[in-house]
Amino acid sequence: MTNKxxxxxxxxxxxxxxKVYRLCLGYVNGDETLAKDLAQDTFIKVWEHLEQFKxxxxxxxxxxxxxxxxxxxxxxxxxxxxxSLPELQEDDTNVAEVExxxxxxxxxxxxxxxxxxxxxxxxxxxxxxxxxxxxxxxxTGHSHQNIRVMVHRIKEKLTKCVTHGI
Amino acid sequence: MEFKDIQNTWQQQSxxxxxxxxxxxxQQKLQKLRxxxxxxxxxxxxxxxxxIVFFFYIAAYKFSGTFLGMSxxxxxxxxxxxxxxxxxxxxxxxxxxLSFEDFxxxxxxxxxxxxxxxxxxxxxxxILYNVGVLIMMYYFxxxxxxxxxxxxxxxxxxSFVVLFYFIRKQVLKELQILKTLQES
Numbered sequence: 220m221t222n223k224x225x226x227x228x229x230x231x232x233x234x235x236x237x238k239v240y241r242l243c244l245g246y247v248n249g250d251e252t253l254a255k256d257l258a259q260d261t262f263i264k265v266w267e268h269l270e271q272f273k274x275x276x277x278x279x280x281x282x283x284x285x286x287x288x289x290x291x292x293x294x295x296x297x298x299x300x301x302x303s304l305p306e307l308q309e310d311d312t313n314v315a316e317v318e319x320x321x322x323x324x325x326x327x328x329x330x331x332x333x334x335x336x337x338x339x340x341x342x343x344x345x346x347x348x349x350x351x352x353x354x355x356x357x358x359t360g361h362s363h364q365n366i367r368v369m370v371h372r373i374k375e376k377l378t379k380c381v382t383h384g385i
Numbered sequence: 386m387e388f389k390d391i392q393n394t395w396q397q398q399s400x401x402x403x404x405x406x407x408x409x410x411x412q413q414k415l416q417k418l419r420x421x422x423x424x425x426x427x428x429x430x431x432x433x434x435x436x437i438v439f440f441f442y443i444a445a446y447k448f449s450g451t452f453l454g455m456s457x458x459x460x461x462x463x464x465x466x467x468x469x470x471x472x473x474x475x476x477x478x479x480x481x482x483l484s485f486e487d488f489x490x491x492x493x494x495x496x497x498x499x500x501x502x503x504x505x506x507x508x509x510x511x512i513l514y515n516v517g518v519l520i521m522m523y524y525f526x527x528x529x530x531x532x533x534x535x536x537x538x539x540x541x542x543x544s545f546v547v548l549f550y551f552i553r554k555q556v557l558k559e560l561q562i563l564k565t566l567q568e569s
Contacts, residue, residue: 237403259406266408285481291492294566321394338569347396360483382386
């Protein structure tokens, strides 16, 4: 276990927490408590293995690798998270209406992501985060070509699901 | 709607940009936990050695039916606990730095081993355990009062049914995990 690089770890933690948290949030159907637990598990592993980081890839890619594997390990807990709609302020009706539509779409997105198989879910979450296909290939261990086909198929599936419902 | 819109909605989620919680307490708790685990392992090992030494000290030259029955029951329990500890260690020591597909393959292999255990080793152990109990029941029947003997039999049957229910539940859960992993 590393104890020698506290500053380096703190910087990494501060810089990558939100990305990791959002990916975990997508994996557990928008359940904030479960996502926080998963993000914490991820950073415990990052902390324990930081000395093994070889700089063959960027630190971001390396952290995403640990994140997706930690998410997969979550399967053994057999818990299904549930998305809770945030409370809206009633002072501005128009803003509230727009926000409500946005939240409903998000809820639908989370539900659609949950319908996907494990690998598909991980791949699409990385796509939604805006990662390049080459980086996704590196994280998942698929070939670039394979990822390209896979991403195209999952994108279609997700768009159809969000637009027309489950 | 296009995928681009979905991606924008995703990236504009409010509430996902939070201040990271303080990690220091987690680090301290983890270090304390690791220390406690090492102490627990040490205590368990010493207890095990003392028990084995004591077992041979009192029973080595007094082979009997009760000795056989008790040995079977204790051995099955010890082996069962050992298998579970080893299994948990294997899960904890999985290489988290592998690519997602390699990690998944590693996890599938782990659950396939668990499946083998559940359908081969565990049933054999349950049979051996019951043989041990039956041997002990023979002696209980001879030396205990009827009322107390029936109490022992009934409580054993009830506890065995409960135990079997939990083992079955756990096995079914792990089979479901394996199926999900293999299908993804």
